[in-house]
Amino acid sequence: MTKTIVRATCPHDCPDTCAMLVTVEDGVATQVRGDPDHPTTAGVLCTKVSRYTERTYHKDRVLHPLRRVGRKGEGRFEQISWDEALDTIASKLKEVVSRSSQAVVPYSYAGTMGLVQGESMAMRFFNKLGASQLDRTICASAGGAGYKYTLGARIGTDVEQFQNAKLIVIWGGNPIASNLHFWMRAQEAKRRGAKLIAIDPYRSLTAEKCHQHIALLPGTDAALALGMMHVLIRDALIDRDYVEQYTLGFDQLKERVQKWTPQYTAEICGITPDEVEQLAHDYGTAAQQGDPVAIRINYGLQRVRGGGMAVRNICCLPALVGAWRHAAGGVQLSSSDTFPKNSAALQRPDLLQTPVRTINMSTIGDELLRETSPQFGPKIEAVIVYNANPVAVAPESPKVAQGFARDDLFTVVLEHFQTDTADYADIVLPATTQLEHVDIHATYGHLYMMANNAAIAPLGKAKPNTEIFRLLAARMGFDDPCFRESDDDIAAQAFDRTNARAIHFDWDSLKQRGWQKLDAPDAPFAHGGFPTPSGKCEFYCERMQADGLDPLPTYIAPYESAASNPELAKRYPLGMISPPARNFLNSTFVNVESLRDTEGEPHLDIHPDDAAQRGIGQGDQVRIFNDRGSFVAKARVTDKARKGLVVGLSIWWKKFSADGKNANEVTSQRLTDMGNAPTFYDVLVQVEKA
Structure with missing residues (x-):
């Protein structure tokens, strides 16, 4: 028996970005554990990632290209070859681009945080294609x-x-x-x-x-x-x-x-x-x-x-x-901007020949339902989804599902599993997991550059995101040298080595060691030196005034609250938030049985006074609703939720919910005061026995 230990990195949307050690026996990953020598990981992985082999070898992994044979949303597919899948996609994209390249929209976020598998080759492809840009706002903008x-x-x-x-x-x-x-x-x-x-x-x-x-x-x-x-x-x-x-x-x-x-x-x-x-x-x-x-x-x-x-x-x-x-x-x-990422080398914005529109990922429901107009541009005719699950995750889910259900929308989904979004795809392409490809990571919760080595060969016919977009580029006739760069070539360009914080960066040595800390001061602003125009912490910010915002700290009331919208609150008197469930990470891991069994089923925490007013008891099935939609969950009567607030820990795949819905049925596509971000926790609802 051959046994090796491979250095890897957790790819998920979490500030911890853990250093992992993968045990491989005769080509099979048998254990994933935290690196005890990495100062922040300290040998400890969360419950979710410690079971990563269960996810990698899951019986429901998508391991072959699939073509839809049922109605959109049904999730019925047949297996096809890679050549057939790529030819189908390229033919459809060429048809759409002949009318307008901006009718093609990429949709991605942080299914992997890797700089190689996340946005490098994919962004090169969409820039060369002239597709609409995506404003990636759904979490932290x-x-x-x-x-x-x-x-x-x-x-x-x-x-x-x-x-x-x-x-x-x-x-x-x-x-x-x-x-x-x-x-x-x-x-x-x-x-x-x-x-x-x-x-x-x-x-x-x-x-x-x-x-x-x-x-x-x-x-x-x-x-x-x-x-x-x-x-x-x-x-x-x-x-x-x-x-x-x-x-x-x-x-x-x-x-x-x-x-x-x-x-x-x-x-x-x-x-x-x-x-x-x-x-x-x-x-x-x-x-x-x-x-x-x-x-x-x-x-x-x-x-x-x-x-x-x-x-x-x-x-x-x-x-x-x-x-x-x-x-x-x-x-x-976040520590994101401590990392001197070389985004231009990774994404190649110079490949984009003319300016294009930007679609906000947080309003994808409305965007998919728009017709061509002078204000908004061409109707969206094709969407390529990777590293994301918008049908489960994007706000005001009824509109999102309605948009993806359009018969005239061509949808490609790169995935590990048949998610809620994959059910609406015309073509599903099997992507590799973190154990099956190379990547490099910046982080947003600590200061270490992180390497991920492939521990095992890709399962079935799965391919890394980078290879999928290389193959699509070739089918589209893109012959720029950047489309022939290997994943190692891309990783070697990830950080700006002229920047003092990463001047010691070397991809080959980083791969061997697994991680290396940036050269950053212990107390970044002990003596000022803020990277603002003034060099100071700006209580008064002229840039905000130029952007049409109040230049001083102020309070902006929620869209939906008893104080700011009393008429709405008469019909929907309870605020609702939907923070992450402990055993899920956004919508990732929901299909891992051991984690889903631990989480149980969708619950709604409601204060005893609010429950009593509605005749709701512990364990009752309840319906949570507003003008946008509704979903059902099991009530947990508890004072963990303050009076006037209900809490639905999320994000459940719809297909694992009793009514095929989740908390995003009731959330809004309204955006924040700055950053064009979603307002998931700015929601009023009513609750009744189901």
Whole structure:
């Protein structure tokens, strides 16, 4: 028996980007475990990825090209050859392009976060084709915009420093489920005496294990940050030296937050004035004592109308109290911009001959149902989906499914499994998993460049995304040399080696070692140096004013809440959020039986008072609905959901739900204040017994 250990990287949409060791015996992957030597992974994988071999060798893997033989959405296919599949796709694309190349739309996101299998060869193909561009907004673009307006780039506190903090605010996230290795650091800080505070409308697993949980109303995080700033300035809990040297617009900020008294803030947020006072005093007092104070923002709080502004407001807090002076202080939303990615080399935007329109992935339902018009351009005639499952994941799902069900829409899906989206495809192409191809990864939760080596040969007739688009390029007659580059060639171009942070990057050595840390300072903004036009943390931001936004921190009320839309709230009085279920990652892993069995079935957490008003008991099947649609789930009567809020942990494949629907039946295609992102948690519903 031949036994080898292969260095790999978790590819999924998670800030941890774990270093993995894959045991291979006679060509079969038998175990996946965390690399004990990687500083952030520390030998630990989450429940999901530790079962990666179960997913790779799943009995339902798509291992051959498939052609639809039933109605769209039925999921009935026949096996065909690669030549037949590629010829069919190329013929149809040529037909569509003869009318308008922009009638072709790529749809992808973070099914893999790899820089090679994610967007390199695919982007080259679509640029050369002249297809519509895709605005990839569905997760983090609102918060990213607010963060960059304020701090200049998505650079923040190194996760390896959090265990040294004396106060950690976990704002809008549940890291036990979605950021395990940060949580391990936070737990170590707690053992060393740090106070942990969770800010979340829902008492999540994480909130239960923090010293304090502040259960504010959804969409009011920006208001809470403004209230904190009011107290910090009022009570002289700021670092005046840091503010004077390294911030812009303090006087305007001071005037802006005058009205945000604890009483006023509490009324907006649905909490008590004492909670506002205590939070601000805990934060400001610890900083004044010289203790590191850190904020970990996660993505939940930005999925509302004012989500970008909420992140911006929170990002003002560390500069106000001088938290950036410490390596363990500051804020982290994402470390993405620490990595000097060479996107031009990877994606080759120079192949695009003329400007083309951009389609927002978060409004794909509306986009697929549009006719040709001067305003919106040509009707979408072909969609190629890879690394994504929009029928399950995109908002206002009834419209998404209706769009993909069009008989005149040609749809190709690259997939591992027959997902909800694959059921609507004309052609399904079998893609490799992370164990079967080469890739390179930047991360958004730590500072290590990561390599992925292929551990096993592709199963069946599966091919890497890169090879699929190489073959399609050849069928389309694209003969540019970049379409002949190997995956190793592409990976070697991934980072800008002229940048000081990655000047030591070498793909061959990275493949051997598996990971290597960027050359980044421990405390990135200890002495200012923010990558903003002013070089300072911008409380007042002229770029926001130029973009038609309020240049100062403010509060933007949700689209749908009792306060902002009382007429709607009369019909639909309950807010709803749909954060990730612990055993799923977006819609990935839902079809892995052991994980789905652990999760059980779709549930809706509802407060006892709200349940009693509706005659709902524990375990009842309930219908959740609004004007956009409805879905059913089993009620869990619990005070983990604050009064007036219901929580449907997600995202279930529709085919595994009792009624063939999921939480996105009721979500909206409305977009955020900045970043053009979705408003998944800005939703009003009613609930009744099913």
